[in-house]
Structures are given as structure tokens and as C-alpha cells.
Amino acid sequence: MGAKGLSLLSGGLDSQLAVRVLERAGAEVEGICFVTPFFAPDAAKKAAAALGIKLHLIDFTDDEIALVENPPHGFGGAMNPCIDCHATMIRRAGELMERLGYDFVSTGEVMGQRPMSQNKQSLGVVEKSSGLKGRLIRPLSAKLLEPTIPETEGKIDREKLLDISGRSRNRQIELAAELGIVDYPSPAGGCKLTEDGFGRKLRDLMEHEGLKNRRLVELLVVARRFRLPDGTGVLLGRDKTENDILKEADGVGTVVAPVNCPGPTALIPQIKSEADLRLAAELVCAYSRCDRLVGDITVRIGNDSSPVPRPYDRAKFKEFQIC
Numbered sequence: 001m002g003a004k005g006l007s008l009l010s011g012g013l014d015s016q017l018a019v020r021v022l023e024r025a026g027a028e029v030e031g032i033c034f035v036t037p038f039f040a041p042d043a044a045k046k047a048a049a050a051l052g053i054k055l056h057l058i059d060f061t062d063d064e065i066a067l068v069e070n071p072p073h074g075f076g077g078a079m080n081p082c083i084d085c086h087a088t089m090i091r092r093a094g095e096l097m098e099r100l101g102y103d104f105v106s107t108g109e110v111m112g113q114r115p116m117s118q119n120k121q122s123l124g125v126v127e128k129s130s131g132l133k134g135r136l137i138r139p140l141s142a143k144l145l146e147p148t149i150p151e152t153e154g155k156i157d158r159e160k161l162l163d164i165s166g167r168s169r170n171r172q173i174e175l176a177a178e179l180g181i182v183d184y185p186s187p188a189g190g191c192k193l194t195e196d197g198f199g200r201k202l203r204d205l206m207e208h209e210g211l212k213n214r215r216l217v218e219l220l221v222v223a224r225r226f227r228l229p230d231g232t233g234v235l236l237g238r239d240k241t242e243n244d245i246l247k248e249a250d251g252v253g254t255v256v257a258p259v260n261c262p263g264p265t266a267l268i269p270q271i272k273s274e275a276d277l278r279l280a281a282e283l284v285c286a287y288s289r290c291d292r293l294v295g296d297i298t299v300r301i302g303n304d305s306s307p308v309p310r311p312y313d314r315a316k317f318k319e320f321q322i323c
């Protein structure tokens with residue numbers, strides 16, 4: 001025995017099982033997690049600590065943005081380029097594997113678990129486009145797939161790998177109990193890119209400001225979004241946490257906020273017209289709590305402040321709301 005490798009670790013059950021199954025088959029395993037503004041590594045960190053393995057955190061944002069702009073195998077149900085994303089993660093893991101002199105990359109994929117991205121054909125596409133032929137192990141379904149190089153070299157005991165397939169989670173749950181894995185999140189759909197609402201925000205950003213500004217991409221996870229008639233985008237905070245984030249993002253746009261009553265902070269990356277700017281100020285007022293205020297709301301726009309005349313009508317902005 002004696003193979004050493006990197007296992008993609010999201011923190012989900014299958015990714016944890018893959019580590020334990022490989023260890024049982026004689027391998028030494030470290031985790032690797034790809035971090036983007038759309039996927040936080042909290043669960044992976046927790047799982048690595050529970051499994052007692054080293055975790056490599058890799059910033060994957062530039063790769064993910066490039067794939068969102070041009071996904072060779074298209075998108076899943078939303079703006080999620082899962083097949084290419086997965087193949088690229090595996091390729092990056094393979095590059096690290098080479099640098100570290102390790103033997104394999106592994107994943108917790110289960111054949112047939114996801115109809116689009118985990119059928120036999122997709123698993124083959126991922127292996128081929130990752131350039132890791134023979135060095136990519138799916139320990140949970142390994143016996144249903146061709147033996148990999150570490151298996152044929154006898155460095156990993158193929159007999160101890162598994163033949164799980166399909167959508168049922170029963171075998172994984174039994175195996176978790178057997179291997180002492182007790183803490184795992186319920187199965188989720190994936191990263192933020194798999195969410196419809198998030199996809200709408202992302203597409204809107206792509207079409208208007210573009211995805212070059214990393215800070216604007218990171219801000220996709222917060223705030224309501226509006227696109228005003230002349231093309232000005234407005235991010236509108238939903239609570240104090242989001243308002244504070246938008247205030248601190250002052251450098252990427254103009255901050256608009258009420259001065260004399262409680263209300264949301266807005267961030268405007270690019271002002272396209274004076275008319276839009278007036279509308280943005282009115283939008284902030286429409287979401288402010290001004291019932292006890294006598295007179296108009298004063299709104300700060302950048303370094304200037306000016307009153308915005310009533311009435312403030314939230315319904316008027318529905319047609320401009322992206323998400």
C-alpha cells in the first residue's frame with residue numbers, strides 16, 4: 001500500500017465517506033476545497049477537523065468566473081456550469097497532486113446520483129477533460145468503473161472500494177454509521193450558482209457591469225438588486241449586516257442612504273443618468289421607515305445630501321427588481 005492523494009472535500013457526507021473509504025483501502029488522504037464567492041468552505045473545514053486530515057483551501061474564483069462566462073458543456077438548471085466546474089477543480093487538484101508528488105485525486109461522486117452531472121458519461125467527460133486519466137478515483141463507485149493506476153499498482157486495495165450507484169442515500173447513511181461519521185449537512189443542491197434567483201443576479205451583472213470587478217462579484221451574495229430604466233444597477237441592503245457591507249464597499253460605487261430616518265443603504269456601481277440617480281434615491285426612501293418623520297427624507301448620495309420629496313412608493317420599483 002502507500003498511495004497518497006487529495007480528496008475533494010465539500011463537507012457533505014459523500015465527500016467525507018470518500019476519505020474514510022480510501023483510508024480503509026490503505027491510502028493516505030488530504031482534503032482539498034475550492035473556495036469562491038459562491039461557495040464558503042465552512043463545512044469543509046469542519047469535516048477536515050472531524051476526519052483529522054489536512055485541508056488545502058484553493059481560491060477558485062477566477063476559474064469559476066471564466067466558466068460562467070463560457071461554459072464548454074453549458075449550464076445545469078441555473079447558472080451552474082457543473083460539468084466544467086467539476087472537471088476544472090479536478091484538474092487543479094491534479095496540478096497540486098503533481099507538485100506535491102502524490103498519487104491520485106479522489107471525489108465523493110456516486111454514479112447515477114445526479115442525473116445530469118453524475119451519470120457514467122459525465123464521469124467520463126470529467127475524467128477526460130481534467131487530464132487525470134487513471135489517477136482519478138471515485139471510491140464510492142470505484143468497482144463500477146475502470147481500475148485506476150494506484151489500484152492496478154496495488155497501492156490501493158480495490159476490494160475495499162465500493163460499488164454504490166443511484167439516488168438512494170441508504171448505503172451512504174449506513175456506511176456513515178459504520179465509519180463513525182456523525183456530523184454532516186443534509187444533501188444540498190450545490191453552490192449559489194445552482195439557485196435561480198442568484199443566477200438572475202449574476203446574469204444581470206454579466207450583461208451590464210461585467211464580471212471583471214472581483215468585489216462586485218463577491219457582493220452578489222448580498223442585497224436586493226434593481227436595474228433602473230437607463231441601465232443603472234442598484235444594490236439595496238436588506239438588513240444591518242448587508243447595509244454595513246455595502247457601506248464598506250464604497251470604493252466600488254456610490255453609496256446612497258437616508259440621513260434623518262432609519263433605512264437601507266444602497267450601492268450604485270455605475271450611474272448611467274441623473275434620472276436613474278433620482279430614482280435610486282427615491283428607491284432608498286421607499287424602503288426607509290419614515291412614518292414618524294415630519295417632512296421629507298434627506299438622502300446622502302456620495303458626499304452630498306439632499307431632500308427627496310414624498311410620496312415614496314415601493315410598488316413603483318417592482319418592475320425594476322431583479323431579485
Ligand code: SF4
Binds near residue numbers: 193
Ligand atoms: S454546484 Fe457549484 S461548485 Fe459545485 S460543481 Fe456545480 S458550479 Fe461547481
